[in-house]
Amino acid sequence: MVAGASVALLGAAVASDFIIGSFWQRHAMLTSLLASILIVAISVAGINELIERRDRRRWSLLAQSVLFALVQSARLTWTSMVELLGLTEVRGGAVDSLLKDARVALDRPRVSEATHELLADPERRQLLQRMVTRLSDHANEVIANWATVMVGAAPYAKLIDRHVELQGRLEWLSSVLAHREPAPDGGDRSRRMAISSIATEQADQFDDDWVHDMVVSITVLATRLDYDSREMAFSLVSADWWIERTHALAET
Numbered sequence: 001m002v003a004g005a006s007v008a009l010l011g012a013a014v015a016s017d018f019i020i021g022s023f024w025q026r027h028a029m030l031t032s033l034l035a036s037i038l039i040v041a042i043s044v045a046g047i048n049e050l051i052e053r054r055d056r057r058r059w060s061l062l063a064q065s066v067l068f069a070l071v072q073s074a075r076l077t078w079t080s081m082v083e084l085l086g087l088t089e090v091r092g093g094a095v096d097s098l099l100k101d102a103r104v105a106l107d108r109p110r111v112s113e114a115t116h117e118l119l120a121d122p123e124r125r126q127l128l129q130r131m132v133t134r135l136s137d138h139a140n141e142v143i144a145n146w147a148t149v150m151v152g153a154a155p156y157a158k159l160i161d162r163h164v165e166l167q168g169r170l171e172w173l174s175s176v177l178a179h180r181e182p183a184p185d186g187g188d189r190s191r192r193m194a195i196s197s198i199a200t201e202q203a204d205q206f207d208d209d210w211v212h213d214m215v216v217s218i219t220v221l222a223t224r225l226d227y228d229s230r231e232m233a234f235s236l237v238s239a240d241w242w243i244e245r246t247h248a249l250a251e252t
Contacts, residue, residue, distance in 0.1 A: 061236075063233075064236045066146045067229050067230075068233055070229050071226055071230050073139045074225040075222075075226045076135065077218065077219075077222035078102070078105045080131055081215070082111075084124075085114035087110060105222075105223040108216060111219050112212070115215045118215075119208050125177070125181060129178060133174045135170050139163070139170055140167055143163060147160075159225075159228060159232060169214060169218050170218060172214070173211065176210075180203060
């Protein structure tokens, strides 16, 4: 984008010399001023881009570590969801096995039907509430630990914001369920946390259709975030680099 804008500005400057060249000749001071501004703007844009690229390379391992933590949180969410919904049993973390389970998690009609069945069972609703609370707490801990590190990382801002959205959805669903259907063994602390949540203010407006839509959206969003974050993480530092680095350190 920076390169494109620079080329466009230069092209406009060159074209203007042919179209209104006499204007620039009559206003030498203005011409010199605009030329200086153009050079400074292009230089600053180029320098900023070089600095950002240098910083991304410098902190690539740290950024990858953060993304791996976010991948784990998202993967824990969607694998827990599909197992609770009875869609599949996640047996291992191998790539092919997870991809097969992920396709199930992204099958909205199946997830939707399974969610309706779950919400019709009071005991399974209690299981959903407890599980969503644990997932929300875990996601919140991961984001809280790394937010200060990544808050200024512009290339990853959009992806991290989606993880914050996932955590927010988990927290809202947990608070609404805790308010509407308090767990018998929840205790006073859980009750007070539910009361103090912003989501509780509007909990009475949310029916089972809202709960259904939240379960489906959380499952789909978490699955996509798992693989989008994983892809970005390995674009920063490849798996081959880790293997080569390990061999180099072992041979030293």
